[in-house]
Amino acid sequence: MNNDKSAQPLHEFVNAIAELMRGAKALPASAMALDAAIRRTTHSPPTPRENAPVCVIVAPHPDDECIGGGLPLRLLRESGWRVVALAVTHGSNPARQLARADEFIAACASIGFEPMLLAERGLGRVTGHTRETDPSHWAVGVHLLAEKLAALKPALVLCPHALDAQNTHIGTHHLTLDALAVVSANLPNFATTLAFTEYWSTMTRANLLVELTAAHVGDMVSALACHVGEVSRNPFHLTLPGWLIDNVRRGGEIVGMSGGNVPNYTFAAIYNVMRWRDGALHTAGSSGQMVGRDASCGDAFNV
Numbered sequence: 001m002n003n004d005k006s007a008q009p010l011h012e013f014v015n016a017i018a019e020l021m022r023g024a025k026a027l028p029a030s031a032m033a034l035d036a037a038i039r040r041t042t043h044s045p046p047t048p049r050e051n052a053p054v055c056v057i058v059a060p061h062p063d064d065e066c067i068g069g070g071l072p073l074r075l076l077r078e079s080g081w082r083v084v085a086l087a088v089t090h091g092s093n094p095a096r097q098l099a100r101a102d103e104f105i106a107a108c109a110s111i112g113f114e115p116m117l118l119a120e121r122g123l124g125r126v127t128g129h130t131r132e133t134d135p136s137h138w139a140v141g142v143h144l145l146a147e148k149l150a151a152l153k154p155a156l157v158l159c160p161h162a163l164d165a166q167n168t169h170i171g172t173h174h175l176t177l178d179a180l181a182v183v184s185a186n187l188p189n190f191a192t193t194l195a196f197t198e199y200w201s202t203m204t205r206a207n208l209l210v211e212l213t214a215a216h217v218g219d220m221v222s223a224l225a226c227h228v229g230e231v232s233r234n235p236f237h238l239t240l241p242g243w244l245i246d247n248v249r250r251g252g253e254i255v256g257m258s259g260g261n262v263p264n265y266t267f268a269a270i271y272n273v274m275r276w277r278d279g280a281l282h283t284a285g286s287s288g289q290m291v292g293r294d295a296s297c298g299d300a301f302n303v
């Protein structure tokens, strides 16, 4: 039996990942906060250009703005878009809701997004069940979100897809569409592009794959680590790179032609893009699109 590890390059590859995970998990929360603080002082995030198109991330929880934020990050950096992150809830634990708002603001400062809260402690009970059973409570959230969207007139809105397998994510999907319907009722010419995100469950109709560089992913992990209370409980900032790697495998088959050439990306973000106009959702073209690091995300949205 050959015990020479260097003769087993695939084992070496897996061992190196395991070693890196062990080391990163051992980092204290203070080291994570320091990483983000150093980035804030040494790498000031780009500022949006004047009259820039607006991208709104409707985040079910503080932290989803970083997790799904690959495309907005590229739009900000490459094309000077203004990116507004809207926290819908602050999680279900009342003891953490004010702290989560602070973490959200720190994460946005780290990555360059503009933080916006819907309520001091976030909205409560944003679920499909609430939508069905408590329409008056639901309407309050819809109108709060619609007010923000009408004022921001976003060219692009991100929110979870309809089957994202987590109650608040699914609720946020419906809240966003209901709010857009209110905006359209008041502004009949209102139109925007929607990019549906996934995290808890994969979506069936992904049609956009956006390459991310190691620098993008490093900044996303660092910003995600600003949610110190959450990542101390479950270090999901450390699994973000692995998830973005797997998007290349899946996106290569689903966004591209099945059995075709998978792009030579290491990391990618995956979305389902649709158009919102005349108060309803419409498909946005028939073919999938892949945006490599050298292409322009801004051009991909024709704004």
Ligand SMILES: [Zn+2]
Pocket (backbone or CB within 6 Å): 060, 061, 064, 169
């Ligand atoms: Zn979430």
